Amino acid sequence: MPSLKQNGIPLYVQLEEIFSERIAIGEWAVNETIPNEMALCQEFGVSRGPVRQALDQLVRRGLLNRKQGKGTVVLPRKAENPLSDVYSFTRLIERRNKRPSIRLLAFDVVPAEKYAVTYLNLQPGAKIFKMRRLRLADDEPLIIETVYLPYEICPALTAKEVAGPSLYTLLREQYGVNLVHSKHYFEPTVANEFEAGVLGIEKKAPMLLQETITYTFGDSPVVFSKAVMRGDRVRYYVELTAPIVSP
Amino acid sequence: MPSLKQNGIPLYVQLEEIFSERIAIGEWAVNETIPNEMALCQEFGVSRGPVRQALDQLVRRGLLNRKQGKGTVVLPRKAENPLSDVYSFTRLIERRNKRPSIRLLAFDVVPAEKYAVTYLNLQPGAKIFKMRRLRLADDEPLIIETVYLPYEICPALTAKEVAGPSLYTLLREQYGVNLVHSKHYFEPTVANEFEAGVLGIEKKAPMLLQETITYTFGDSPVVFSKAVMRGDRVRYYVELTAPIVSP
Numbered sequence: 126m127p128s129l130k131q132n133g134i135p136l137y138v139q140l141e142e143i144f145s146e147r148i149a150i151g152e153w154a155v156n157e158t159i160p161n162e163m164a165l166c167q168e169f170g171v172s173r174g175p176v177r178q179a180l181d182q183l184v185r186r187g188l189l190n191r192k193q194g195k196g197t198v199v200l201p202r203k204a205e206n207p208l209s210d211v212y213s214f215t216r217l218i219e220r221r222n223k224r225p226s227i228r229l230l231a232f233d234v235v236p237a238e239k240y241a242v243t244y245l246n247l248q249p250g251a252k253i254f255k256m257r258r259l260r261l262a263d264d265e266p267l268i269i270e271t272v273y274l275p276y277e278i279c280p281a282l283t284a285k286e287v288a289g290p291s292l293y294t295l296l297r298e299q300y301g302v303n304l305v306h307s308k309h310y311f312e313p314t315v316a317n318e319f320e321a322g323v324l325g326i327e328k329k330a331p332m333l334l335q336e337t338i339t340y341t342f343g344d345s346p347v348v349f350s351k352a353v354m355r356g357d358r359v360r361y362y363v364e365l366t367a368p369i370v371s372p
Numbered sequence: 373m374p375s376l377k378q379n380g381i382p383l384y385v386q387l388e389e390i391f392s393e394r395i396a397i398g399e400w401a402v403n404e405t406i407p408n409e410m411a412l413c414q415e416f417g418v419s420r421g422p423v424r425q426a427l428d429q430l431v432r433r434g435l436l437n438r439k440q441g442k443g444t445v446v447l448p449r450k451a452e453n454p455l456s457d458v459y460s461f462t463r464l465i466e467r468r469n470k471r472p473s474i475r476l477l478a479f480d481v482v483p484a485e486k487y488a489v490t491y492l493n494l495q496p497g498a499k500i501f502k503m504r505r506l507r508l509a510d511d512e513p514l515i516i517e518t519v520y521l522p523y524e525i526c527p528a529l530t531a532k533e534v535a536g537p538s539l540y541t542l543l544r545e546q547y548g549v550n551l552v553h554s555k556h557y558f559e560p561t562v563a564n565e566f567e568a569g570v571l572g573i574e575k576k577a578p579m580l581l582q583e584t585i586t587y588t589f590g591d592s593p594v595v596f597s598k599a600v601m602r603g604d605r606v607r608y609y610v611e612l613t614a615p616i617v618s619p
Contacts, residue, residue: 185576306613318382319385
């Protein structure tokens with residue numbers, strides 16, 4: 126029987142933690158309705174405010190869902206992906222046994238701005254492809270990515286081609302460009318209105334922003350991309366061997 | 373001269389991108405005031421609405437700050453940490469040339485809930501230390517972590533000891549427990565009111581949630597921790613060698 130502490134940590138924080146732990150170990154099972162607010166108030170001997178605050182936050186984090194007429198239901202657990210899946214969203218989605226697909230939101234050839242010139246190491250005035258793609262898993266929108274690609278390496282590239290799932294395979298097989306190395310940056314962000322609308326989530330919902338630079342031989346950058354992923358769907362893990370002398 | 377496209381991507385999304393790129397390449401320099409809203413409206417030939425929406429989102433993401441009487445100022449760029457720094461917050465902070473310190477928010481010995489029993493592989497009824505620590509970098513609050521630790525491995529542990537920066541060093545040197553392996557999970561989240569207050573950020577500001585299990589020999593879990601980090605301060609990177617056959 127869990128108990129709340131009088132240790133300066135607010136009740137709603139302690140409740141959020143207890144509830145999230147019940148979900149983690151399956152004491153509150155997936156797709157089942159959890160006890161209603163009144164029952165939770167009674168169990169913990171608290172008023173409605175902290176219980177509701179705790180539940181609100183778990184809804185925001187994608188652990189719970191409020192269903193009209195059905196109460197509050199536990200959502201399926203987030204799929205976990207090894208961090209190496211950052212290299213390929215296609216693989217990330219397939220590993221979840223879902224079918225990856227792409228909807229092309231925009232596809233333009235434009236003069237490279239200073240930004241792309243810098244990141245792709247281009248000559249000023251060079252042209253680039255700039256495309257925005259929505260990636261879906263079993264037809265559910267998951268990721269919006271913006272891709273910058275030098276025009277000169279694949280001038281015949283078409284909108285139809287980039288609507289296929291793997292740009293990297295396309296570059297290798299159609300254009301003879303081999304990608305050998307990549308650098309990935311991560312940070313959390315929140316959805317703007319456009320992203321929220323396209324992904325079917327709330328404005329300011331948690332998102333993971335991932336920026337990637339992919340290189341061919343000789344450390345030459347070829348593809349630069351920025352992707353935002355639904356925070357209630359993404360969870361990465363990585364395993365490390367601890368240093369002998371820990372800092 | 374950047375131009376806006378009529379390609380179905382809303383103006384405020386295109387503006388957010390252009391502004392963020394100016395910040396990334398230093399065209400809008402750190403600690404300097406950017407052009408005011410009127411000037412930006414004129415430059416891009418748009419109304420105030422999309423300009424303000426774009427700036428709001430960059431403030432939320434921690435790239436810009438609105439200063440009373442000074443206009444909108446570019447914040448210092450986020451420090452970037454190699455992903456291996458997830459192993460040690462002390463190292464993560466030191467690599468930024470900041471002084472790490474800890475403020476202990478709570479420290480209790482409690483019977484392990486089912487959750488801790490599961491994650492730390494304990495006997496039902498075992499006791500654990502449960503502590504909540506605030507980690508600061510040069511006295512700025514950065515991370516709130518909750519740590520679960522079996523009581524039996526270090527029964528003499530004191531609140532004073534865990535207010536020192538490295539729990540891992542303490543476990544090795546004082547209690548002979550060597551940590552050899554760790555598993556780290558990441559996902560984005562947003563700040564609840566407590567976290568926002570302690571970290572000095574807005575409620576629902578972006579955060580990175582990081583869960584860690586650290587093991588001693590024989591794959592025995594020793595420390596389980598959950599940490600939330602200020603999203604406007606954290607940016608990890610990782611480098612990968614691309615697979616020969618990309619998926």
